[in-house]
Amino acid sequence: MSPAIFDSHAHFDDSQWPPATLVADLGRIQGLAGAVSAGFGPERFAASRAVCRAVRKVRRAVGLHPWWLAAHDQTQREAGWQAVVAELDGADSDTIVAIGELGVDKNRKHLMDADQQMRWMTLALHQAKRRNLPIVLHIVGWHGHALDALRAVSPRWRGVVHRFSGSPELIPRYTDLGLHVALALEPRLDVSKRQVVARAVPADRLLLETDWPFLDLDYPQAVQELRLMAAQIADARGEDLSSLIATNNANCRQVYGLGLVNE
Ligand SMILES: [Zn+2]
Numbered sequence: 001m002s003p004a005i006f007d008s009h010a011h012f013d014d015s016q017w018p019p020a021t022l023v024a025d026l027g028r029i030q031g032l033a034g035a036v037s038a039g040f041g042p043e044r045f046a047a048s049r050a051v052c053r054a055v056r057k058v059r060r061a062v063g064l065h066p067w068w069l070a071a072h073d074q075t076q077r078e079a080g081w082q083a084v085v086a087e088l089d090g091a092d093s094d095t096i097v098a099i100g101e102l103g104v105d106k107n108r109k110h111l112m113d114a115d116q117q118m119r120w121m122t123l124a125l126h127q128a129k130r131r132n133l134p135i136v137l138h139i140v141g142w143h144g145h146a147l148d149a150l151r152a153v154s155p156r157w158r159g160v161v162h163r164f165s166g167s168p169e170l171i172p173r174y175t176d177l178g179l180h181v182a183l184a185l186e187p188r189l190d191v192s193k194r195q196v197v198a199r200a201v202p203a204d205r206l207l208l209e210t211d212w213p214f215l216d217l218d219y220p221q222a223v224q225e226l227r228l229m230a231a232q233i234a235d236a237r238g239e240d241l242s243s244l245i246a247t248n249n250a251n252c253r254q255v256y257g258l259g260l261v262n263e
Pocket of ligand 1: 009010011038101162211
């Protein structure tokens with residue numbers, strides 16, 4: 001059996017999967033080294049916080065996801081941001097390891113233009129720098145805008161471009177800033193395209209993620225799928241599965257600043 005795998009990005013705050021169910025599911029998974037639950041919006045912080053409190057190998061990020069921002073008005077966005085800051089200053093802040101998701105999404109441009117999206121992204125970037133926390137980036141299309149926003153704040157970042165969906169040529173533009181690149185379980189993604197991207201990411205910058213939930217998979221099943229995806233990627237890179245998983249786990253710990261616990 002290959003070593004336990006770290007899931008760099010999931011959402012343990014979806015209303016469909018209450019914390020008690022998830023904690024039970026996490027308890028019965030074999031072969032999960034740890035996971036980070038990414039932030040979406042303030043009404044979901046409590047669920048993620050509860051899972052982190054119950055399962056020590058799960059940590060979380062807090063932020064306003066570009067989809068959440070696009071779905072709310074300006075007053076709600078400002079209140080949402082206050083809730084992010086309150087969470088970062090709150091009693092359970094020791095479970096927070098990153099700021100995010102944050103970023104830009106071209107598919108939401110009918111709801112929020114690029115300037116507005118970049119303004120919220122920049123606010124979150126400054127917060128991450130101020131607190132010395134890594135960032136969890138959600139970038140769909142608009143890579144030029146995202147890179148401009150990153151560079152305008154700092155030439156150097158710790159964090160991950162989650163669920164990377166760009167072309168392989170974009171990878172060095174992110175890794176040059178210090179960022180990692182994560183490949184996600186994507187049922188609709190063309191596997192051959194993912195293999196090309198998987199070969200283009202340097203070993204010290206590669207992360208794997210479920211980006212769970214899915215409608216038809218519970219979390220233990222998603223972790224099984226993640227292991228299968230890891231095997232495909234190891235194949236594409238000409239590595240063995242155990243060493244790819246070890247690389248992923250070490251990279252996850254480095255990005256999120258985690259110690260060696262619970263393996
Ligand atoms: Zn996500």
